[in-house]
Amino acid sequence: MSYDVILRNGRVVTGLSPTWISADVGVKDGVIVDVGYLGGKDADTVVDVRGKFVLPGFIDIHNHSDISIIAYPDALNSLMQGVTTVVVGNCGFSAAPVMPKALNDVKAFWGQLSFGVDVDITWSSFSEYLGVLSRVRPSVNVVPLVGHGTIRINVLGFNDLTPSKEELSIMKELVSDAMVSGAYGISAGLIYPPGSYALTDELVELVRVVSRFGGIYSTHIRGESDRLVEAFTEALEVGRHAGVPVEVSHLKAAGRRNWGKVREVVEVLKSYREVGVEVNYDVYPYTAGSTSLISLIPRKFYREGFKALLSRLGDSGFREEVINYVRGGSDWENLLSILGWDDIVISYSNSCKQCEGKTLSKVSGELGVNPYEALFDLIVRDEGKTLMLMHFISEDDLIYVLKQPYALIGSDSFIIPKVGKPHPRFYGTFPRIIKRYVKELGILTLEEAVAKMTSNPAQKLRLHNRGAVAPGFKADLVVIDIKKVDDRSTFDDPHNYPTGVEYVMVNGSISVYEGNYVGNRNGEVVRKITTYAGSK
Numbered sequence: 001m002s003y004d005v006i007l008r009n010g011r012v013v014t015g016l017s018p019t020w021i022s023a024d025v026g027v028k029d030g031v032i033v034d035v036g037y038l039g040g041k042d043a044d045t046v047v048d049v050r051g052k053f054v055l056p057g058f059i060d061i062h063n064h065s066d067i068s069i070i071a072y073p074d075a076l077n078s079l080m081q082g083v084t085t086v087v088v089g090n091c092g093f094s095a096a097p098v099m100p101k102a103l104n105d106v107k108a109f110w111g112q113l114s115f116g117v118d119v120d121i122t123w124s125s126f127s128e129y130l131g132v133l134s135r136v137r138p139s140v141n142v143v144p145l146v147g148h149g150t151i152r153i154n155v156l157g158f159n160d161l162t163p164s165k166e167e168l169s170i171m172k173e174l175v176s177d178a179m180v181s182g183a184y185g186i187s188a189g190l191i192y193p194p195g196s197y198a199l200t201d202e203l204v205e206l207v208r209v210v211s212r213f214g215g216i217y218s219t220h221i222r223g224e225s226d227r228l229v230e231a232f233t234e235a236l237e238v239g240r241h242a243g244v245p246v247e248v249s250h251l252k253a254a255g256r257r258n259w260g261k262v263r264e265v266v267e268v269l270k271s272y273r274e275v276g277v278e279v280n281y282d283v284y285p286y287t288a289g290s291t292s293l294i295s296l297i298p299r300k301f302y303r304e305g306f307k308a309l310l311s312r313l314g315d316s317g318f319r320e321e322v323i324n325y326v327r328g329g330s331d332w333e334n335l336l337s338i339l340g341w342d343d344i345v346i347s348y349s350n351s352c353k354q355c356e357g358k359t360l361s362k363v364s365g366e367l368g369v370n371p372y373e374a375l376f377d378l379i380v381r382d383e384g385k386t387l388m389l390m391h392f393i394s395e396d397d398l399i400y401v402l403k404q405p406y407a408l409i410g411s412d413s414f415i416i417p418k419v420g421k422p423h424p425r426f427y428g429t430f431p432r433i434i435k436r437y438v439k440e441l442g443i444l445t446l447e448e449a450v451a452k453m454t455s456n457p458a459q460k461l462r463l464h465n466r467g468a469v470a471p472g473f474k475a476d477l478v479v480i481d482i483k484k485v486d487d488r489s490t491f492d493d494p495h496n497y498p499t500g501v502e503y504v505m506v507n508g509s510i511s512v513y514e515g516n517y518v519g520n521r522n523g524e525v526v527r528k529i530t531t532y533a534g535s536k
């Protein structure tokens with residue numbers, strides 16, 4: 001047999017074994033066909049990777065490229081890290097469905113995560129969206145989830161309502177349609193309106209739909225700071241009642257006074273696993289988070305819709321009301337109560353380029369207004385699209401969380417152009433795991449780290465033929481020179497690709513060769529093939 005590609009003499013980390021093996025890897029028609037000694041065999045392309053590690057391509061289980069990848073299908077800030085598959089539709093945000101009446105609300109919802117990328121929404125159903133995605137032919141594979149926030153907007157807009165029986169059944173229908181079209185599960189983002197208005201029962205009802213298709217429930221829980229343990233427990237209860245595997249997004253204890261609570265959370269996780277609830281979580285390897293600046297505004301003020309909130313935020317009486325509520329409020333994820341103005345850094349603003357990379361205290365000084373005014377002004381001028389970083393996680397917690405067998409790695413990033421001061425996780429998540437937590441601190445072995453970035457997320461998603469270097473698996477492969485692996489993207493200077501990621505292959509085709517992107521886009525939209533299993 002002649003192969004398309006042979007990677008010769010590598011140290012192969014299969015993703016399935018705790019120690020690497022010496023082997024050649026033979027690829028044909030997009031699939032790994034042999035892992036072993038291929039000495040006498042030929043191939044169109046032979047690469048000698050002696051001294052280097054051959055790994056499965058990284059699966060980014062927490063990604064938000066749903067829309068931006070349509071504008072930037074080369075997906076370089078993911079691909080150059082060695083990411084070969086992104087899981088989109090997280091935190092309740094999916095790009096579909098979009099019923100015509102919901103178009104403006106969906107656009108406003110997504111504006112929060114746009115980083116200035118503007119894409120025309122030309123689709124309506126989930127399957128139409130996946131069709132658009134396939135036609136742009138991204139460089140990485142895309143695994144979709146359907147977002148609860150998006151589902152809710154389609155039926156209830158931004159209203160703070162509990163759905164009627166009829167409305168709930170429409171929502172279920174939309175979830176079911178997404179699952180039939182190939183979604184791998186449903187996600188929720190319970191700090192983001194309107195998803196945050198959902199009561200636990202609504203979530204159970206919708207997640208139950210997913211259970212019939214063998215999908216998962218991925219959730220940005222209702223609180224990651226003062227109410228972390230309760231919020232985490234709620235997620236597991238939803239999984240238990242709906243009979244669905246749970247993936248808790250970007251686990252952390254936010255705010256100094258909450259540091260250490262991740263230990264309690266892991267105990268809760270173990271107790272649910274003990275009674276049969278499959279729970280995992282993902283984590284990014286940084287002590288700062290990032291989200292929209294507008295998520296600092298309490299959810300109760302969104303009740304008349306996103307647009308209405310933006311116009312009212314111009315009014316000084318309304319601003320006073322918001323400030324008073326923030327100072328007293330605790331029935332929501334009040335990030336301002338755990339953050340100082342020095343902990344918040346503007347990462348993207350269309351209206352104030354000179355604000356990017358600066359703390360809110362600095363910005364307010366330069367603008368000559370108090371920090372609250374600066375915050376409101378930015379939100380209004382950017383129409384809710386400002387993004388921020390929050391320095392609020394302890395590295396001790398991060399290490400504790402990372403070491404657990406339940407931990408998977410997700411970047412919580414998305415494909416972006418080289419603008420603003422994005423969180424370095426957009427460029428460096430996966431190499432940073434290797435550089436800091438394998439090489440520098442020795443928290444994980446290379447093989448453990450690789451499993452958390454490949455075979456374990458594949459297993460979580462029930463992605464049966466990706467995430468391992470083994471015969472029959474899709475040829476999504478990465479070759480690294482471990483001595484040279486360095487994430488290079490920093491808070492001050494984020495737009496840098498990592499070093500040490502020498503080859504990246506997606507579905508058998510080499511996209512990164514000797515560290516350079518060669519223009520190949522060979523990713524697929526991966527649709528879940530489900531046999532409807534009936535009610536559980």
Ligand SMILES: [Zn+2]
Nearest residue numbers: 091189220249
């Ligand atoms: Zn999130």
